Amino acid sequence: MEKKKQKIHFIAIGGSVMHNLAIALKQAGHQISGSDDEIFEPSKSALSKHGILPEKDGWFPEKIDKDTEVVMLGMHASKDNPELLKAQQLGLKIYSFPEYIYEQSKDKQRIVIAGSHGKTTTTAIIIHVLNYCKRDFDYVIGARVRGVENTVKLSDAPIIIIEGDEYLSSALDPTPKFLRYQHHIGLITGISWDHANVFPTEDEYVKQFDLFADQTPKGGILIYCEQDSLALMIGKKERPDVTQVTYKSHSHTSDTDGHFFLTDGKERHPIKIFGSHNYQNISGAKEVLKKIGITNKQFFEAISSFEGASGRLELIKESSGFAMYKDFAHAPSKVKATVKAMREIHPSRELVACVELHTFSSLNKKFLPQYKDSLKSAQTPIVYFNPEKVKAKKLEPLSTDDIKSAFANKNIQVFDNTEQLTGYLTAQSWKNKNLLMMSSGNFGGIDLKNLAEKINA
Template identity: 75%
Template structure:
């Protein structure tokens, strides 16, 4: 597919990974078009920058023509999407995102990093190290990494590194994305129930990772975190003619200034990321890289310049006794790991943790109890959610008492208005305190950098 220049149309081009694939294909010389019924930033600005933003929002079947070589269907599009129906009527080749990536990468060595948490950071570290040593490789990543132009790269490189999502491939294909990539080297970082709207119980959710592990081919490699009970159970299962490797926290230390170091015998290597979960992520990436030609010594040289994936424990502002962080954490296990990491780096400071209930799972009354004690390490716990969005989705609106009970935090504060949340935070004294925002959303449009600039820190 990659040798012939094609005409490709994206149904739901505004998706976080979909729009980056569209850009990568255009940069590869293909003729790319797309549609979506809603496109927000950063997708909107990025598509506009590359001349790919649709003239109007909405679905337009007239864009689906017999001359198209491929149609790529995003998960956002439903089975009755008018453009999809037209493509089916014309008999066009329709791919889900993972199907297209596989089709493009059939002749490459495929490395897929999976897990409920940690997969973005592990993928980002692998990409950073390979880039540092100027290796030729392709990649698919869910967040930006400093020094890497886009989050998707497709070329004639012999290897591809893919962040593998357990979510469904498309409205036509209920197969988890990470299985569609057909990995040669697979990694499972950790497993904690998520995506309640697709996997209504923990058993069904965990089963997908077992299927991923079982899909490791003869001669393939499966790497797993031995400090995660579910990953350990799946990873230790005997499979014919596959190499199974485990990893755990990388040896590390810190100084009195909160600087963390990886250790290798007597030597120390300063790093820019922190938290127990990230020491696991570092080890997972190291194991992958060892299998594709990067020595442990090379790894330690390169990791010192890794600044983390965008939006993952990102420092927004730093004062003498206050720092403001933002993290993509949206699932219970992610929130717990992030809060714990910030307390580890600044144990003497109080931590104010602000969490947005944004995903379908987090807003669901049956799932929200999974957040029990997830922010327990913070001295002040705050939850924000938008009840109007719940109503628009046809969901029963949560009460403040239900949220406090779910988080097991009687003193937890609940805000339903982003202005009220902002005003509350601005009225507090921030001396010797850290502030953490956690969400896969945008807190109703709250400008976190601007808020950080106005905090009372004296």
């Protein structure tokens, strides 16, 4: 972190990671201002708490002047953003989020966790264990972790743990974010085509991970999941003087009361997360931690208190014979893994699994077939989408038949109205059933805690 305090302006300050960086820099003593055309929770409350919530929505070029030393450009700000144009006119230094993080961590050991799925949980496990072991480190993560106040920390610590997103850095920089960090240790959890708006073919998408792996420096370490075919294909490619480390699902067991354990020889270590994908995430995190001095004994002691990243298989309500969870899952591979995990925790209960099609990719008729069989493990599969979102993204309209065909499941129930969806869910009998709600959005404004209260279980 620079010792000199700066005047920094954020264009699109309401982003999930952007607002946390703004808060971190405000706490470090910098003068922070920002703008956005729309700010949602929890960003809104967090910015307000720290006194940096913009007074009004919109773009205000007058907020930027010759005294502004740094302009931070958020992902969803376009090239013709009036504040960006003003900053360019004044010749100010403009950073994308990943460019700034790299600048602040040039002298640190940089550990970057990449992957289409699992990167948030893997990063969260590493952060949790390092905190438990009282190690000094910085981090960037896309979700909240219990015991961690902010999702960004920048200090004089010798290492930084970064959740590396493959999406583009900014309107001015079409480079995937994870390539900007220039890792020393890189991990690839798994690869499954996503972000069809910027990577129109699967080959183009997969190529970004190949570039990430190739970027591993001589003397660096590349860790990858051998159970993911694409990660394996990329990871095993020969790279001179790069240490290659593979991992797979950690050995585990469970008891009849629904408790889960990691196994290590004859030892059993209790854990609070579950699902095949999480056993992979645990192993990946363990390999990273091993490379920076965490012993097996320390790891197993620390992991038992890890409760998961916010929004990842998060329990909303539980009663006798019923549980309701929410999950950030939205891409096909994430949906499939989450549904499978829910079936594992309560195999004797019927599962009602509802996914919202919310992103550009998921609402794109050409990409939609990627969801084939993703809800197959649920007895009652449900898809929700908002036709207005399809229009706003200037995509071809979707029909119920389009969705049923793409998911390859004639039993899927499709809703495009939130009242009808909530009406259907609250009218069901929930004896010996679980409900799983999956989205990177908010199901058209449905309050899931309120919905949980209305469910008679």
